[in-house]
Amino acid sequence: MATAGQVIRCKAAVAWEPGRPLSVVEVEVAPPKAHEVRIKVVATGVCHTDWECLYEARKGTILRRFPLVLGHEAAGIVESVGPGVTTFSPGDKVIPLFLPFCNNCQLCHSSKTNLCKTNWANTQSGVLADGTSRISCNGQQIYQFLGVSSFCQYTVVPETSVTKIRPDAPLDKVCLLGCGVSTGYGAAINAGKVQKDSSCIVFGLGAVGLAAIMGCKACHAKTIIGVDINPEKFEKAKQFGATRCINPRDHSKPIQEVLVEMSNGGVDYALECVGSPAIMSAALDSTTEAGGTCVIAGWTETESINVQVIKLLMGRTLTGTYFGGWKSVKDVPKLVEKYMNKELQLDEFITHNMPLDQINEAFELLKNGKSIRTVISL
Template sequence: MASTAGKVIKCRAAVAWEAGKPLVIEEVEVAPPQHNEVRLKILFTSLCHTDVYFWEAKGQTPMFPRIFGHEAGGIVESVGEGVTDLQPGDHVLPVFTGECRECRHCKSEESNMCDLLRINTDRGAMIHDGKTRFSKNGQPIYHFLGTSTFSEYTVVHVGCVAKINPAAPLDKVCVLSCGICTGFGATVNVAKPPKGSSVAIFGLGAVGLAAAEGARVSGAARIIGVDLNPSRFEEAKKFGVNEFVNPKDYDKPVQEVIAEMTDGGVDRSVECTGSIQAMISAFECVHDGWGVAVLVGVPNKDDAFKTHPMNFLNERTLKGTFYGNYKPRTDLPGVVEMYMNKELEVEKFITHSVSFSEINKAFEYMLEGKSIRCIIRMEE
């Protein structure tokens, strides 16, 4: 791989030329990494709902042409100036948020919200010089979340790259770089359910199922899945969910239903939908005195959270979390080891697999609600 170091690489990438239109496999040029950047050869990537949301360009500034993708596994092809802790051949997971290791957040044991490399959906270029590393016929192509993994090669800031065990199968652990860690960490790092406790999970998509998996691994006795789509209930059993509530089946607020089921409320709840009503329900359904609710879903920008202050005075706790409170470079290698030690199951999240040339099928599976995670194989 070293023969390509310092040179422009021509490779295939799935380019989104305009909102909501099928991606087009194009030959693009990928520039060498600059200061504090690495160029990665992507071997496996998967589709996350965030990619679909920004591809549809709903509710934010459209930026096209763009290369999407942010859940992936690959190998370091070359490193830019100033990069010391990665070298060509390292197995890595690129991550949509980063860890510069120098800001107050990175130096705090309590935070993973790096000042420099925190998620920025509006940034379409590299931090170092404000330029893109992708182009076609001289036309720049925008980056997405600093990762752009729907390309055989991509350039990423070193702070957004986690070096992992080379024995870990990249076609499995690639899904840890976004959704799975977000949900799993929300439970094990933030909600921290005691063994034998009760946990309500609001939303049984990929992130909610990962939150349920976190409750299962933590030894929760009752894991209650809350979702408006009953077809998700059967699949959720594989992730430890053992009771189900569909709010549409009741003529009273779901938090009252859960309180009745659990003698006053659950010990912990994790909200993974982004619905403001689900957030309020998740908070109000935890038991007074010790209940903890954790918000994971991203609300609409104009939403407001409303609850009575007595809910707090009665010793309920409301917490928010970002990426499961994991620091990407520091913590992600350990999550991969949990998988390697069979403490965390990843395969059950992977429902489909397609070749890179069939990437639009992955979008179809997600839009039709058929897939939890679809792996895209870069090498046909």
């Protein structure tokens, strides 16, 4: 492309400091360095983790550096590649990934985990392999969120953190596979290994929770209970496969007690999709003795939970999942195929479409429970 090797000026939504709305400004995106790919971002979802990192960071619970370009759930087109890149070419449709897959390390070759720590410390702190970001504004470095930063019309990512997808995939739909849908769906299928005719509870009916319900249904669970304090989400949850929905505020007892009574001793699987330690504990307490499994899929960086050891000694399993257990570069194209073959829902998650200039409105919709996923067109 004509821009290869040049600095690109484009729009980005910059978080200058924690707790302040994003500012849509012109930034400069440098060319990719060795083993990096520069992507023209076409569409990006607005994830609750983006909101948390902006508005919870001021409380000292989120460890990020500012100024920062958020966004990590996206799809786009390769604009140019850096030296040493052989698996991507300009024009390829791709999904950037916050979880790398180098296919060389012990973790990538393990069947027990989907984690890969290539460039991990750098991308977690907002920079790429050489310790710098490719995004700047008036000479000031702008940090990149999880090595992605998709709230920018162009971004540069490590080649181990991007995957090529089929050319006919609609980017404004498959962008959701970059985080929320993959995480929830995989929480049921990969982490929980939900079995046929089992009973399940999903706590939190945002995108991750709805995807977890979709995963439970794909596993042919018999009972799927959705739990949320926002009853406006119940109809959507039933469309994804929930057999019943419950609002904790409708009950005087703790929700875990209600659910244990309702399920005659607890369910086979509980999936926590909120990121709240209190709800994580409630999810574990909702599972049955002698075989109940609780999967933590909700994101939190620094908080902890207290677990009564007797709960585990009586045969429960407590586990967590990062990105739904998918080996990112290898598995995301397979999820795209499932969507294209109408075996996986994506369109139904999208409640709003907005331009980048309305990114703060998208955050407000998310915060107030008025959206499942807003897709930002860049």
